[in-house]
Amino acid sequence: MKNEKAVVIFSGGQDSTTCLFWAIEKFGKENVMAVSFSYGQRHFAELEAATNICGKNGIRHLVLPIDIYSQLEAVPFLNEVQCSLLNNDLEIKQEANSDFPNSFVPYRNLLFLINAAIAAKFFGAENIVIGVSQIDYSGYPDCREEFIRETQNLFKTAMGDDENVVIHTPLIHLTKAETWKMASDLDVLDLVYRETVTCYNGIKGEGCGECPACRIRRQGYLSFLESQK
Amino acid sequence: MKNEKAVVIFSGGQDSTTCLFWAIEKFGKENVMAVSFSYGQRHFAELEAATNICGKNGIRHLVLPIDIYSQLEAVPFLNEVQCSLLNNDLEIKQEANSDFPNSFVPYRNLLFLINAAIAAKFFGAENIVIGVSQIDYSGYPDCREEFIRETQNLFKTAMGDDENVVIHTPLIHLTKAETWKMASDLDVLDLVYRETVTCYNGIKGEGCGECPACRIRRQGYLSFLESQK
Numbered sequence: 266m267k268n269e270k271a272v273v274i275f276s277g278g279q280d281s282t283t284c285l286f287w288a289i290e291k292f293g294k295e296n297v298m299a300v301s302f303s304y305g306q307r308h309f310a311e312l313e314a315a316t317n318i319c320g321k322n323g324i325r326h327l328v329l330p331i332d333i334y335s336q337l338e339a340v341p342f343l344n345e346v347q348c349s350l351l352n353n354d355l356e357i358k359q360e361a362n363s364d365f366p367n368s369f370v371p372y373r374n375l376l377f378l379i380n381a382a383i384a385a386k387f388f389g390a391e392n393i394v395i396g397v398s399q400i401d402y403s404g405y406p407d408c409r410e411e412f413i414r415e416t417q418n419l420f421k422t423a424m425g426d427d428e429n430v431v432i433h434t435p436l437i438h439l440t441k442a443e444t445w446k447m448a449s450d451l452d453v454l455d456l457v458y459r460e461t462v463t464c465y466n467g468i469k470g471e472g473c474g475e476c477p478a479c480r481i482r483r484q485g486y487l488s489f490l491e492s493q494k
Numbered sequence: 495m496k497n498e499k500a501v502v503i504f505s506g507g508q509d510s511t512t513c514l515f516w517a518i519e520k521f522g523k524e525n526v527m528a529v530s531f532s533y534g535q536r537h538f539a540e541l542e543a544a545t546n547i548c549g550k551n552g553i554r555h556l557v558l559p560i561d562i563y564s565q566l567e568a569v570p571f572l573n574e575v576q577c578s579l580l581n582n583d584l585e586i587k588q589e590a591n592s593d594f595p596n597s598f599v600p601y602r603n604l605l606f607l608i609n610a611a612i613a614a615k616f617f618g619a620e621n622i623v624i625g626v627s628q629i630d631y632s633g634y635p636d637c638r639e640e641f642i643r644e645t646q647n648l649f650k651t652a653m654g655d656d657e658n659v660v661i662h663t664p665l666i667h668l669t670k671a672e673t674w675k676m677a678s679d680l681d682v683l684d685l686v687y688r689e690t691v692t693c694y695n696g697i698k699g700e701g702c703g704e705c706p707a708c709r710i711r712r713q714g715y716l717s718f719l720e721s722q723k
Contacts, residue, residue: 406654425635
């Protein structure tokens with residue numbers, strides 16, 4: 266029998282909220298568990314939004330702490346990773362100085378996926394859902410389809426021949442405008458617009474309007490509205 | 495220039511202790527950092543042994559907590575993973591009831607490797623050392639060379655084209671007897687014999703003598719002695 270339970274990696278942002286409702290439509294609300302990770306992110310407002318969305322909509326939800334980044338930052342003899350999403354003293358720059366935007370957190374999506382896979386084992390689920398897109402992916406290598414495919418294969422190698430885990434990426438080929446359309450089709454456009462936090466400054470809904478995340482989000486929303494005319 | 499810094503995944507057992515001194519010989523003590531993970535393991539004596547070995551020998555050492563397993567075990571609506579290494583109420587059985595011995599912790603080595611990879615980023619190291627062996631590997635799928643190779647490839651995909659991380663597995667093709675020989679060649683045979691904890695009941699050195707880990711360890715030691723005659 267096909268396994269119909271799913272764990273959704275859920276940050277409380279536009280993309281993962283859309284994925285959460287995609288999973289609820291696909292698997293049924295009683296078969297879905299949302300997991301959010303507290304990993305020392307700059308904007309705690311995300312986790313607050315995640316908790317509110319699940320609470321208001323009766324969705325099973327865990328907030329799990331991942332302490333490795335903050336633990337390592339606290340070790341005096343280690344160099345700090347210069348990452349603006351973990352370090353409040355750094356200004357966020359979307360343009361890469363070197364290879365990545367400085368908002369890239371090393372190994373973050375892989376750490377999320379493996380923790381979600383462990384949670385899935387406890388929940389009895391074989392499906393994991395993550396809202397990465399390789400269209401509007403900000404230059405992060407761990408948002409590409411190749412990365413997801415290799416991760417799924419590695420999970421099977423790590424767990425042995427009987428492992429059937431599937432990583433679902435409903436947004437992988439979608440633009441931001443198409444993600445808005447998906448929210449609309451799922452009848453959660455208003456919820457996603459008002460209740461999610463995408464803004465790098467942690468402001469809910471329309472956000473600060475100035476940071477790269479807000480600009481990408483608004484451009485996508487305007488393109489979506491345009492396509493509906 | 496070749497990167498000469500290394501992070502060693504270090505449990506305080508025979509295998510990882512031998513690997514730690516292998517790494518010190520290869521990279522130099524000042525370039526090595528040992529990391530131990532506190533993940534809710536049954537035998538805390540391992541971590542004590544790890545700390546003592548590093549303290550006595552002036553080796554840089556971090557103990558990092560990984561809380562995901564205990565966090566999930568504490569969630570009432572989740573089923574407990576039936577794992578004897580995490581759950582003190584279960585008896586350890588080396589023979590598999592189903593696919594694995596019940597001492598298998600899902601995704602443990604992958605979780606160790608990714609946390610070590612993050613620690614390596616902070617330490618500025620491109621080398622990770624782990625003491626897995628696919629000879630005496632107890633049926634765990636995440637001790638095989640294939641798993642290590644796929645993990646290294648995935649780390650490069652996750653981090654992008656410039657990533658040069660190398661996962662070293664000095665014991666991968668060694669029997670327990672050959673691992674004792676390596677300790678002897680590295681001039682740490684006595685240290686490994688007396689100071690490490692391999693025993694599932696957490697007893698240092700010769701251990702309880704009864705559990706599967708003690709039996710494998712002793713058989714290996716006797717074979718090593720035999721080969722030296």
